[in-house]
Amino acid sequence: MPEHDDHHAPINPAAVPARLRSLTSRLLGRGALHAERISNAHLATAGATRWHYSALVTLRDSGPASQAALSERTGIHRSDMVAVLGGLADARYVERTPDPADRRRNIVTITPAGRAHLSTLDRLVDESQEELLAPLTSAERAELVRLLQQLDDHHSAR
Amino acid sequence: MPEHDDHHAPINPAAVPARLRSLTSRLLGRGALHAERISNAHLATAGATRWHYSALVTLRDSGPASQAALSERTGIHRSDMVAVLGGLADARYVERTPDPADRRRNIVTITPAGRAHLSTLDRLVDESQEELLAPLTSAERAELVRLLQQLDDHHSAR
């Protein structure tokens, strides 16, 4: 007969050790997972992914660009960019036209339909960030962004 | 003839748009990637991975445990834990013995050799954190850990 309070007690009831709990690399991984799940869930309601969103935002805010330039700006690998733009082009959210000045390149441009779609995605992303950052004050959110940017800038530097 | 300063200039030289640059979910993803690369590179010099490290630390700091308990504490999926412990057991860093009180369970224990190995890994992980957090002051590192813990605690809560 089982004791009700010691039911499924593991050999040792201790939780995550402090060493692990305060490991920044681990916390970053877990934070990224949470963020990824939340963002994908929201964006999926509009049939989009984070990659689609990144590409569209970059096209809107930094203007038309070649696929290589888009890759560099978004961090999406150029071999993955093909499918992302393929999907966006199929939905008429972007247009791919050959660059007359350099025939190796495509000039990718966001369409009016793409802008409309993007404004929906913008809203979904805002909701994602709100859900993700719910436990933090707005000062804390700003500080977190600042620290993460410093980290990224440092390690992305060439 | 190419101009040397405009060599490979993309259609539009603008960089990552601000909207993208300050997106916390994106920054978390990039930070996690940097952290993962650095940690793996260091741990690989001792033939280990982050999973091996997490398991060993948890066994040392929280004591012997079943595989299910280990899974819960480390966040490693129980189906992946099998191979991790298999590797550690092959190297004699842990021992898996059936639990006499519950024959479904294995009791996993870290061996003296495992502790010795772990002290090496501890050093490598410390070096990883130092490399990862190089651009931050020690106050900033503490603040980053605090913020990330708040985030993780909130989203890991059941």
Place this chain on the structure above:
DNA sequence: GAATTATCGTTCGGAACACTAACGTTAGTT
């Protein structure tokens, strides 16, 4: 006590992600 329900370790496989290699095409360099 028998039948059901749940947990354990384990195997298999899938989905997403980041990336490499290679190719034909085009441009730039020597």
Place this chain on the structure above:
DNA sequence: AACTAACGTTAGTGTTCCGAACGATAATTC
């Protein structure tokens, strides 16, 4: 002219995270 390099594209690899299912065992319910 010959070489080198970048472009978009396809195919494929390794890792990570996860769900499904299984036999074995334990706990719960009738």
